[in-house]
Amino acid sequence: MTIESNxxxxxxVSTYYQALFRFGYSLAKNEHEAxxxxxxxxxxxxxxxxxxxxxxxxxxxxFTTLYREFLRRRRKNARIDHYEPEMLExxxxxxxxxIGRRIDxxxxxxxxxxxxxxxxxxxxxxxxxDLSYKEIANILDVPIGTIMSRxxxxxxxxxxxxxxxxxxxxxxxx
Amino acid sequence: xxxxxxxxxxxxxxxxxxxxHQDPLIAKALEQLDQDTALKTWFEQQQALDAxxxxxxxxxxxxxxxxxxILLGMHARLTQAEWLTDEVADTTDEVDHHIPSPRPTKPSDxxxxxxxxxxxxxxxxxxxxILVRPGDDExxxxxxxxxxxxxxxxxxxxxHAGIPNIIQFLAEQITHLNPSQLxxxxxxxxxxxxxxxxxGMPNPDRIPKELKTLPTMGCVSFDYQGTKLSMICFSNGQVxxxxxxxxxxxxxxxxxxxxxNVFECQQQAFKVWSEGEQVFILSTRGxxxxxxxxx
Numbered sequence: 001m002t003i004e005s006n007x008x009x010x011x012x013v014s015t016y017y018q019a020l021f022r023f024g025y026s027l028a029k030n031e032h033e034a035x036x037x038x039x040x041x042x043x044x045x046x047x048x049x050x051x052x053x054x055x056x057x058x059x060x061x062x063f064t065t066l067y068r069e070f071l072r073r074r075r076k077n078a079r080i081d082h083y084e085p086e087m088l089e090x091x092x093x094x095x096x097x098x099i100g101r102r103i104d105x106x107x108x109x110x111x112x113x114x115x116x117x118x119x120x121x122x123x124x125x126x127x128x129x130d131l132s133y134k135e136i137a138n139i140l141d142v143p144i145g146t147i148m149s150r151x152x153x154x155x156x157x158x159x160x161x162x163x164x165x166x167x168x169x170x171x172x173x174x
Numbered sequence: 175x176x177x178x179x180x181x182x183x184x185x186x187x188x189x190x191x192x193x194x195h196q197d198p199l200i201a202k203a204l205e206q207l208d209q210d211t212a213l214k215t216w217f218e219q220q221q222a223l224d225a226x227x228x229x230x231x232x233x234x235x236x237x238x239x240x241x242x243x244i245l246l247g248m249h250a251r252l253t254q255a256e257w258l259t260d261e262v263a264d265t266t267d268e269v270d271h272h273i274p275s276p277r278p279t280k281p282s283d284x285x286x287x288x289x290x291x292x293x294x295x296x297x298x299x300x301x302x303x304i305l306v307r308p309g310d311d312e313x314x315x316x317x318x319x320x321x322x323x324x325x326x327x328x329x330x331x332x333x334h335a336g337i338p339n340i341i342q343f344l345a346e347q348i349t350h351l352n353p354s355q356l357x358x359x360x361x362x363x364x365x366x367x368x369x370x371x372x373x374g375m376p377n378p379d380r381i382p383k384e385l386k387t388l389p390t391m392g393c394v395s396f397d398y399q400g401t402k403l404s405m406i407c408f409s410n411g412q413v414x415x416x417x418x419x420x421x422x423x424x425x426x427x428x429x430x431x432x433x434x435n436v437f438e439c440q441q442q443a444f445k446v447w448s449e450g451e452q453v454f455i456l457s458t459r460g461x462x463x464x465x466x467x468x469x
Contacts, residue, residue: 010245013244018235021236022232026231026234031236039240043248043251045248108230108231108233127227128228129231132191151185151186155185155224159223159227
């Protein structure tokens with residue numbers, strides 16, 4: 001491992017780990033899985049990232065990788081949903097209290113959960129404020145026109161829900 | 175472009191991102207603002223609300239340890255990949271400068287396979303031993319010092335003599351293991367134990383406390399003459415393998431009673447112990463002194 005690769009890792013991780021964690025959190029809705037998704041994305045980058053030579057493309061590559069990893073896990077979980085409860089219990093062991101922990105009281109995430117499923121991913125990428133609409137289309141692998149319409153409709157839903165949540169008394173949000 | 179078209183396009187504009195204003199599509203919609211007061215008011219309101227939602231998103235913060243944990247795991251994985259494969263060199267520009275890993279990756283490179291120069295060296299060593307006939311103390315000092323390669327070969331051969339076959343089998347598997355061959359890759363023990371349980375392979379009832387804190391790389395299973403063995407790989411720069419088997423099917427000659435057994439084979443150290451109905455083997459690259467007192 002060269003000094004150059006160390007510096008590169010340090011730079012890439014410092015620049016993107018928070019945004020990736022937030023995107024992971026918006027998808028998985030729990031802190032543990034969001035951390036796990038962000039870590040796994042960087043581990044894949046450590047193994048395969050040398051294929052991304054253009055540093056400008058690293059950001060899209062990382063978000064795309066995290067999104068694909070999330071989808072892969074969802075598909076895997078869907079396949080094993082039918083396993084016996086005892087087997088799952090044995091596999092899981094004792095559940096640590098932090099596993100599945102949610103970041104309480106985030107209005108944006110709570111509002112996002114009430115938006116139609118198809119709009120959630122483009123919206124969360126948009127509000128991370130890091131990616132242009134073209135980059136979002138690339139990450140989600142959909143045409144730009146589709147992203148435009150999903151953002152437009154999704155934002156209309158989200159704004160409405162978000163406004164309602166903002167004016168709710170605080171104690172109703174817990 | 176009419177009022178509604180402009181609205182749809184302006185939705186793509188992120189608050190505070192001047193770069194978005196230079197996007198040809200958005201720039202054209204922005205031009206409408208000067209001629210359409212209602213559109214301008216709407217746009218300003220939307221931008222303010224978008225900024226508020228974005229600020230709410232940015233309140234989501236990862237744990238303080240996440241960055242360090244990612245960097246540690248990345249370095250561990252890269253180190254492991256460099257150890258286990260020579261293939262990495264083929265995919266980089268540094269191929270001409272790559273110093274081949276001392277670790278064998280092909281059966282033909284196996285250290286115990288005799289090559290012509292090794293045979294000659296061995297003959298010379300044997301001839302030397304016969305002619306000089308050193309005493310036991312002298313022989314011991316030869317083994318324990320940094321001797322030339324021919325002496326290291328002799329040391330390896332001596333240590334191999336009492337090594338159970340199952341340990342030799344594991345040493346062989348670990349030596350040639352490539353990360354891509356892992357049955358399941360994950361950096362959490364939880365995922366790997368889940369995989370082992372799901373596939374019916376031996377699943378450790380207890381993970382040694384010190385290993386629990388290390389990031390995992392993945393797991394793989396072996397079948398040694400009907401004995402199922404599962405192996406979980408941990409890494410903190412040094413890679414550790416925790417192998418689990420059911421005591422009932424584990425070879426009797428290698429099953430420890432009260433104390434752990436320690437072996438060294440193919441530059442790997444192995445510590446074998448049993449707990450309850452399971453036999454555990456902890457392995458790492460190096461000599462037995464490289465195995466921490468986990469047990």
